[in-house]
Amino acid sequence: MSAILKRAPAIEGWFTIDDEPALLGNRCTTCGTVWFPKSSFFCGNPACDGSEFEEARLSRRGKVWSFTDAQYQPPPPYIPRSETYEPFALAAVELADEQMVVLGQVAEGVTVNDLEVGQPVELIVEPLYTTDDTEYLVYKWKPIDGAPA
Numbered sequence: 001m002s003a004i005l006k007r008a009p010a011i012e013g014w015f016t017i018d019d020e021p022a023l024l025g026n027r028c029t030t031c032g033t034v035w036f037p038k039s040s041f042f043c044g045n046p047a048c049d050g051s052e053f054e055e056a057r058l059s060r061r062g063k064v065w066s067f068t069d070a071q072y073q074p075p076p077p078y079i080p081r082s083e084t085y086e087p088f089a090l091a092a093v094e095l096a097d098e099q100m101v102v103l104g105q106v107a108e109g110v111t112v113n114d115l116e117v118g119q120p121v122e123l124i125v126e127p128l129y130t131t132d133d134t135e136y137l138v139y140k141w142k143p144i145d146g147a148p149a
């Protein structure tokens with residue numbers, strides 16, 4: 001059981017899993033509006049009828065806009081990490097450049113007690129679950145050490 005696991009995003013096409021992971025959005029080639037997650041059919045700008053979009057790597061950093069504690073295990077398709085449910089924190093983060101708010105879990109070991117509104121965070125990926133040959137990763141927000149809140 002020592003096979004090397006492939007790494008793959010748990011949600012295909014939402015984010016990269018390289019050394020500097022980033023969320024993947026769409027940018028409209030007509031008006032320049034960027035949105036996340038990607039949609040291939042409509043521009044994120046309701047006043048624009050553009051239909052050509054290109055993939056955009058979103059800001060890897062942002063500031064905590066709001067956060068909450070998920071005290072109860074979410075219903076399927078949520079996949080528990082362990083037998084006993086461990087509460088985890090969710091953060092809504094305003095991206096540095098796009099100024100859009102993206103919800104995500106926070107990094108393993110970080111609780112709501114470690115978070116405050118306005119705190120700088122960056123995007124990381126952590127394992128969500130593992131199959132026989134693949135480790136599936138999910139994006140999370142991690143407080144930037146030493147950065148002033």
Ligand SMILES: [Zn+2]
Pocket residue numbers: 028029030031032033043044045048049050
């Ligand atoms: Zn547009």
